Amino acid sequence: MTDITQTATLAPGGGRTMERVRLLLRSRSGLVGLIIVIVLGVLSLLSAFGLLPYDPIAQDPPARLQPPSAEHWFGTDQFGRDVFSRVAAGVANSALISLVAVAFATLVGTFCGLVAGFYRGVSDGVISGVTNVLFAFPPLLLALSLASVFDRNWFTIAVAIAIVYVPIFIRVTRGPVLSLREIEYVKAATSTGQSRSMVMFRHVLPNITSIIIVQVTLSLSWAVLTEASLSFLGLGTPPPAPSLGSMIFEARTLIGIAPWTMIAPGVVVVLLVVGLNLLGDGLRDALDPRNRGKK
Amino acid sequence: MLRRILAALATLLGVAVFVFIMLRAIPGNQITAGLGTEAAALTPAQQQQLEAYYGLDQPLIAQFFSWLGNIFTGNLGFSARAQQSVLELTAQSLPVTIELAIFSIVLALLIGIPLGMLSASRPDSPRDAFGQVVGLAGLSIPAFLLATTLLAVLASSFGYNPNGEGYAYFVDNPWLNLQQMLLPSIVLGFGIAAPIMRTTRTAVLEIRSNDFIRTAKAKGVPPRRLQAKHVLGNALVPIVTMTGLQFGYLLGGAVVVEQIFSLPGIGRQVLLGIQQKEYALVQSTVLIIALSFVIVNLLTDVLYRMIDPRVRAA
Secondary structure (H helix, E strand, O other): OHHHHHHHOOOOOOOOHHHHHHHHHHOHHHHHHHHHHHHHHHHHHHHHOOOOOOOOOOOOHHHOOOOOOOOOOOOEOOOOOEHHHHHHHHHHHHHHHHHHHHHHHHHHHHHHHHHHHHHOHHHHHHHHHHHHHHHOOOHHHHHHHHHHHOOOOHHHHHHHHHHHHHHHHHHHHHHHHHHHOOOHHHHHHHHOOOOHHHHHHHHHHHHHHHHHHHHHHHHHHHHHHHHHHHHHOOOOOOOOOOOHHHHHHHHOOOOOOOOHHHHHHHHHHHHHHHHHHHHHHHHHHHHOHHHOOOO | OHHHHHHHHHHHHHHHHHHHHHHHHOOOOHHHHHHHHHHHHOOHHHHHHHHHHHOOOOOHHHHHHHHHHHHHOOOOOEEOOOOEEHHHHHHHHHHHHHHHHHHHHHHHHHHHHHHHHHHHHOOOOHHHHHHHHHHHHHHHOOHHHHHHHHHHHHHHHHOOOOOOOOOOOOOOOHHHHHHHHHHHHHHHHHHHHHHHHHHHHHHHHHHHOOHHHHHHHHHOOOHHHHHHHHHHHHHHHHHHHHHHHHHHHHHHHHHHHHHHOOOOOHHHHHHHHHHOOOHHHHHHHHHHHHHHHHHHHHHHHHHHHHHOHHHHHO
16 A cells, blocks of 8 residues: 555646546556456446346245256355346445445545645644554454444445545545645645635645545455455345345355355455456556556 | 554553443443343333443443453453353463464465565566466455355365364364364465565565665676575565554454354454354453554564664664
């Protein structure tokens, strides 16, 4: 993470969007990541609009534990539920929780990081203190403890994951903001009599957007992993709502007789994380000013 | 250094406050947690007596300091289900997790550093691609998936499942203990090897482009010595930092892996506490884990002061 903050500090925001998109598409890993994320995104949209071949929670006992076929692409599970539909709904569930969690973490974390780095003083002391405290907990353990406190539903799980990722966004923004506030044009903007919050949002924030974008992508991949781990442990989305983690948990005893119940959600969760990681790496390269102008 | 220790102490106080608040945020209290639905049958007088007994009628600040005082005297609470104090339970479970952590980190370093150096030895070549793919796999395959698959495949195809029998402590049965630690350490080690590999690769590439490496080469330093002393020696600082950071992943991952492989470690203790709603157990254990994490971070700091003379001077 440290190299993100160092390399992206001086990247000007806005403009050059096309060049960045071109750079992203040119990097092989970025392109592959983008394609995976789009495919899985479409899958979760199908689920969100109810366009799946079967109802992901409808049981059909006579059709249980069928291997993959034209009728059931990924086979059926021990209750006769269609694994493909369940995987698609699981991806949608995972995407919803991760997106909400990361959006919350980004908004709160970036705002606190900006304030701490730009205003310094008491606000910095308080915000950095809270950040240090949250960093003292191993991430998954913190999510687990928070999830055990709340009444569990998809939203509280998202909040638990968000709280874990807020300090990461604070740390990632605060550092660059500390150096940006000393740069001439920021000082110049302050001296023209603009209010400090105006300078912060207009002149400092746009300069850290590339760091934030990269961090969002990488955090999404961790959020997917965290949500899957929580539901594997039985502390995520409560059943019967399909979640990739709990599907893998249920499938672990069936691996000998119905391996597809494990392989399908397993491959999809790995693909989702790989896609987001590759996209994050690609974005980091594309947004790194040192790579600008490369052929 | 003194400032660093003071900051760590302040953080720990914050951790204690946070854990305390989390305990109070749980719907209900010790009374309802202990009695479950029967708590509804209590008369107001009984309710009041129990509240006085547990100290729940005191102001929050007083409750906090009495709790903190208890912790300092080693009274971490009592697990009604295990009929043991949290301190006794932790004394049994912490060594298991420490053993697991040491094995995992050693494995991760043994995989990550050579792989990173291999990748860096010829960037953008097939061997670099191989290293990068392994690294990406380590970052992307969830520990629970790898653990379940390994366990299921080994147990069903080869009938090998050392974790199926009860946990053997190292002093009682070292051979069985090591076998039981093997799979969990591989799972956790593989996850940590990925960031270590990436850090090694970046650090080695950066250091190799320095002038002093060219000078050493020109002086005729043999390639092996150049790699070991000049390149790796300088790459150690980021590697140590990254390894220290991974300790957090390790303690979190331990919850999952200990559960799957039935290791009675500290991660499993938290999970059992959560499942059985023994909040005193959960809070104290979480506090102990956070404490050890802060100590490890402090030690990492000390360690790279020793490795890097520049940090020492600053």
